[in-house]
Amino acid sequence: MDTVMLARALFGTSLGFHIIYATLGVGLPLIIILCEIMHLITKDRHYAVMARRITKGFAILIAVSIASGTIVGVLMSLLWPGFMEIVGQVISLPFQIEIFAFLIEAVFMSIYLYAADRLSPVLRIISIFFVALGAVGSAILITDAHAWMNTPDGFRVVDGQIVDVRPWDAFFNPSFFITAMHVTLSAYMTGAFVIASVAAFKLLKRNKTEEERAYHMKGLILSLILGSTMSLATAINGHETAQMLHEYLPRKLAAAEGLFETQTHAPLAIGGFTDRETQEVKFAIEIPWALSFLAGNSFDTEVKGLNEFPEEDWPPLFIHTLFNVMVGIGTLLLLYSFFLLAWRFLLKKAFKPWMLGALTSGGPLAIIAIEAGWCFSCIGRQPWTITNVLRTTEAATTSEHVGILFFLFLILYVVLLFITSFVMRFYFKRNPVMADLKEV
Amino acid sequence: MQESIIAITILWTFLYIYAMLGSLDFGAGFWGMIYGGKDNSRASLIANRFLSPTWEVTNVFLVLFVVALFSFFPFAASMLGVLFILPIGLGLILLTIRTTFMVFSHSVKRFGRLLQIISGITGLLIPALLVSILPVTLGGFIIMEVDTPNLLYGKLLTSFTTYSHILFGLCTELFLSALFLADYAHASGDKTATATYRKHAIWLGPITIVIAVITLFTLVPEASWFLDNVKANSYGFGMSFILFVLGYLALFLKDSSGNRGLFRYAVVFVILQYGFAIYAYGSAHLPYMIYPHLTANAGFTNPSMFYSLLVAYGVGLTILVPAFIFFWRLFLKDERYLKQD
Ligand code: HDD
Ligand code: HEM
Ligand code: HEM
Numbered sequence: 001m002d003t004v005m006l007a008r009a010l011f012g013t014s015l016g017f018h019i020i021y022a023t024l025g026v027g028l029p030l031i032i033i034l035c036e037i038m039h040l041i042t043k044d045r046h047y048a049v050m051a052r053r054i055t056k057g058f059a060i061l062i063a064v065s066i067a068s069g070t071i072v073g074v075l076m077s078l079l080w081p082g083f084m085e086i087v088g089q090v091i092s093l094p095f096q097i098e099i100f101a102f103l104i105e106a107v108f109m110s111i112y113l114y115a116a117d118r119l120s121p122v123l124r125i126i127s128i129f130f131v132a133l134g135a136v137g138s139a140i141l142i143t144d145a146h147a148w149m150n151t152p153d154g155f156r157v158v159d160g161q162i163v164d165v166r167p168w169d170a171f172f173n174p175s176f177f178i179t180a181m182h183v184t185l186s187a188y189m190t191g192a193f194v195i196a197s198v199a200a201f202k203l204l205k206r207n208k209t210e211e212e213r214a215y216h217m218k219g220l221i222l223s224l225i226l227g228s229t230m231s232l233a234t235a236i237n238g239h240e241t242a243q244m245l246h247e248y249l250p251r252k253l254a255a256a257e258g259l260f261e262t263q264t265h266a267p268l269a270i271g272g273f274t275d276r277e278t279q280e281v282k283f284a285i286e287i288p289w290a291l292s293f294l295a296g297n298s299f300d301t302e303v304k305g306l307n308e309f310p311e312e313d314w315p316p317l318f319i320h321t322l323f324n325v326m327v328g329i330g331t332l333l334l335l336y337s338f339f340l341l342a343w344r345f346l347l348k349k350a351f352k353p354w355m356l357g358a359l360t361s362g363g364p365l366a367i368i369a370i371e372a373g374w375c376f377s378c379i380g381r382q383p384w385t386i387t388n389v390l391r392t393t394e395a396a397t398t399s400e401h402v403g404i405l406f407f408l409f410l411i412l413y414v415v416l417l418f419i420t421s422f423v424m425r426f427y428f429k430r431n432p433v434m435a436d437l438k439e440v
Numbered sequence: 441m442q443e444s445i446i447a448i449t450i451l452w453t454f455l456y457i458y459a460m461l462g463s464l465d466f467g468a469g470f471w472g473m474i475y476g477g478k479d480n481s482r483a484s485l486i487a488n489r490f491l492s493p494t495w496e497v498t499n500v501f502l503v504l505f506v507v508a509l510f511s512f513f514p515f516a517a518s519m520l521g522v523l524f525i526l527p528i529g530l531g532l533i534l535l536t537i538r539t540t541f542m543v544f545s546h547s548v549k550r551f552g553r554l555l556q557i558i559s560g561i562t563g564l565l566i567p568a569l570l571v572s573i574l575p576v577t578l579g580g581f582i583i584m585e586v587d588t589p590n591l592l593y594g595k596l597l598t599s600f601t602t603y604s605h606i607l608f609g610l611c612t613e614l615f616l617s618a619l620f621l622a623d624y625a626h627a628s629g630d631k632t633a634t635a636t637y638r639k640h641a642i643w644l645g646p647i648t649i650v651i652a653v654i655t656l657f658t659l660v661p662e663a664s665w666f667l668d669n670v671k672a673n674s675y676g677f678g679m680s681f682i683l684f685v686l687g688y689l690a691l692f693l694k695d696s697s698g699n700r701g702l703f704r705y706a707v708v709f710v711i712l713q714y715g716f717a718i719y720a721y722g723s724a725h726l727p728y729m730i731y732p733h734l735t736a737n738a739g740f741t742n743p744s745m746f747y748s749l750l751v752a753y754g755v756g757l758t759i760l761v762p763a764f765i766f767f768w769r770l771f772l773k774d775e776r777y778l779k780q781d
Contacts (some may be wrong), residue, residue, distance in 0.1 A: 060543065060547055063539055063540050063544070064540055066499055067539040068536065070502065070503055070535065070536075071532045073503055073506060074528060074532055075529075077510045077517060077520075078524070078525045078528060081517040081520075081521040081522075082518070084514055084521075085514045085515055085517055088514020088515075088745070089514055089742055089745055092507070092511030093748055093749065095507045095511060096508070096749055096753070097752055097756065099500060099503060099504045099507060099756070100756035100760060103497065103500050103760055103763070104759075104760070105496075106497045106499070106500050107497060107760075107763050107764070107766075108763075110493035110494070110496060110497070111493075113493070114493045114771065115493075115770045115777065118776055165742055165745055166744075167744065167745055167748040168748070397518070397522060397525065398522060398588055399522045399526075401525055401526045401529070404526075405526070408529070408533060412533055412536060416536070416540060420540075422548075423547050423548050426548050426550075430549075
């Protein structure tokens with residue numbers, strides 16, 4: 001592989017690793033808040049225990065989140081000097097402001113973790129609220145930089161020079177709000193489904209006492225309600241994100257859907273593989289007219305096809321699959337969580353083991369959707385790092401040491417994935433729910 | 441003052457803050473490891489009590505420095521990236537091991553000691569690795585091939601100056617953290633731990649100064665421009681030395697209750713000592729970021745971005761200062777936290 005490929009591989013892998021922990025870092029605090037509030041309202045100590053146990057897991061994950069975040073932050077500067085030159089002139093504001101979000105999160109996290117016993121319940125909720133605010137703030141701000149890479153704004157390029165810089169126009173670039181919203185909602189959705197998975201898994205075990213079952217059931221219902229709401233919001237907002245693509249990034253939308261010819265009444269292709277030679281999506285289920293409707297809310301919306309663009313500007317066509325995976329999982333989790341809630345509250349029936357069994361896959365699936373969504377967005381931007389401004393090949397470093405670093409970081413990530421799951425299991429085995437329930 | 445000079449002064453301030461916090465952080469991790477065994481665990485307890493709530497905040501300052509570097513000086517990115525990707529990449533791996541293992545060691549008691557040892561040792565290596573970048577910026581270790589700079593690893597690894605820089609970094613880390621932990625233990629009312637850390641501060645202090653002076657004499661011939669600038673800034677270095685002497689003496693003075701060591705004064709003087717030294721070093725380094733290939737001016741961003749960043753810092757700091765005061769009260773002052781067992 002050449003240096004550019006290695007840099008892409010190293011950076012993509014690092015982000016793919018960071019995002020697992022970072023998304024939970026955004027999603028879990030919201031659930032902790034909900035538990036704290038439920039405890040305040042109902043005085044049910046189960047919720048206090050739940051908040052405490054999720055916080056413990058969160059504290060373990062956040063360490064990896066911060067360490068890997070530091071890695072991506074520094075690596076980005078080292079691997080993409082051509083990109084950083086423009087970032088530093090145009091879009092460094094969100095990166096700067098993000099630091100303050102990190103600080104807020106770090107300060108209040110320590111307070112919540114190490115001073116909880118000295119705080120009143122209301123002060124506790126306030127401090128975990130600031131943790132959540134810091135986390136979602138950092139997600140939104142980094143997403144701003146990402147949105148700007150997709151839809152750059154706030155500067156002009158004249159003879160290769162960046163001129164007429166308007167930092168706040170760059171900050172509020174066209175896709176900022178919609179993208180930030182999508183990232184936030186999907187992170188909350190993921191956090192909720194991860195907790196739902198754990199609760200479902202625990203409820204499937206036979207050797208639990210009544211009290212433990214009651215405890216896990218409360219966790220399940222709470223996270224299911226949150227998860228279903230958030231997945232509905234994610235889907236609606238995802239629809240608007242797709243319309244944003246239609247307006248600003250038609251090339252990406254065309255590649256996502258394997259659409260070659262510009263047309264009205266364009267069909268939506270689900271599944272299958274895009275074939276560059278025959279210009280069609282093989283083995284796909286086609287829904288007539290649906291893509292036009294998705295893109296512009298009417299069947300005669302004209303959707304641009306790939307042939308409008310020079311072929312060297314096409315992103316890799318496999319992003320069609322990444323898009324399908326994200327949307328597929330989103331739809332599945334949306335329908336399934338509403339089904340479960342209806343089963344429980346409308347039909348008033350108890351969950352069957354197979355239902356819980358299926359639900360255990362919810363958390364991992366949501367994380368897969370996050371990975372697919374990000375890879376779709378970043379790979380779908382190729383061959384550009386900043387759409388129509390800077391090519392990835394011009395952005396990359398020329399250092400010859402990227403290969404060895406890629407190898408070392410890969411080992412690091414694999415080892416850390418194992419160690420974190422080991423530490424989580426070990427800790428929660430050693431500190432079973434019953435012990436916590438007795439203690440409070 | 442030129443805008444680029446204001447920018448580099450801000451950047452240098454961030455570096456100063458991180459150098460201090462990082463030394464405390466990594467140093468405390470190291471002392472926590474040393475005393476983490478069976479025999480003298482009071483000292484370890486104190487180190488961990490300081491470390492647990494603060495490491496996240498410290499890490500943010502590292503990120504702050506990196507982000508400020510590339511926001512203020514975007515045109516420095518390509519040279520820094522090519523030159524330092526290997527040492528910094530390795531540093532990141534060590535930092536990740538150190539951070540995660542330190543946190544894990546509290547959750548997995550059975551392997552806690554092993555994890556603590558690994559994180560303690562990696563914590564010692566990180567400042568050493570980072571400090572070894574300094575001699576490179578002074579000149580003599582880079583050759584330009586056409587347009588790309590290349591780091592002469594062979595020369596760097598065999599130069600005496602590299603190792604005296606590293607030694608200086610290590611001593612600073614251990615001296616600062618021992619001194620600070622002596623104060624922290626003192627505030628916690630822990631006599632044994634105070635004595636332990638005071639002892640270490642006493643032997644490490646003079647050694648650090650001696651090594652700092654030696655380091656100046658080991659610079660390679662290409663860096664002689666820097667020595668000239670150091671002489672021109674001798675006022676700053678002189679102040680630094682005086683402050684060191686004051687801080688060191690404070691370790692031997694008796695407080696009102698007759699115990700040896702005015703630790704709070706010692707800490708303040710020594711922090712100021714490093715402040716003067718770091719700013720004097722920084723101004724001797726100007727106008728170069730990397731001699732002779734890169735000046736601060738050439739790396740600088742455009743003014744409109746610069747002023748937006750200043751506004752962002754202003755607003756951010758106003759919000760954060762109250763949070764920091766709250767934090768300080770809870771973990772560095774509150775008796776209930778300090779004196780718990
Ligand atoms: C739990 C995760 C999750 C789920 C269920 C969905 N998404 Fe998503 N999606 C993301 C997680 C995500 C993401 C990881 O957060 C992305 C990547 C980049 C971004 O801005 O958000 C994303 C990006 C993204 C983009 C690309 C934006 C760009 O490239 O700038 C589109 C068009 C959609 N989504 C549309 C949808 C639709 C129509 C969904 C229907 C259910 C959907 N997403 C569900
Ligand atoms: C959208 C995807 C991302 C999300 C949701 C996200 C979120 C987070 C969260 C929640 C943290 C922990 C914050 C803390 O506790 O201090 C974090 C840490 C970090 N992230 Fe990310 N991040 C994302 C992508 C990135 C990218 C692309 C970069 C850099 C290019 C980055 C840089 C960092 C850094 C430097 C840290 C460490 C901050 C510290 O030292 O506390 N992140 N991120
Ligand atoms: C956190 C989730 C993310 C994942 C999993 C992810 C994934 C990837 C992948 C796979 C690539 C390589 C693309 C290719 O070269 O084919 C890439 C490139 C890149 N991404 Fe992302 N990305 C994420 C978030 C972000 C964010 C938030 C930013 C904005 C700061 C960002 C900035 C970049 C840059 C600068 C590149 C390199 C240049 C390029 O290839 O265009 N990424 N990312």
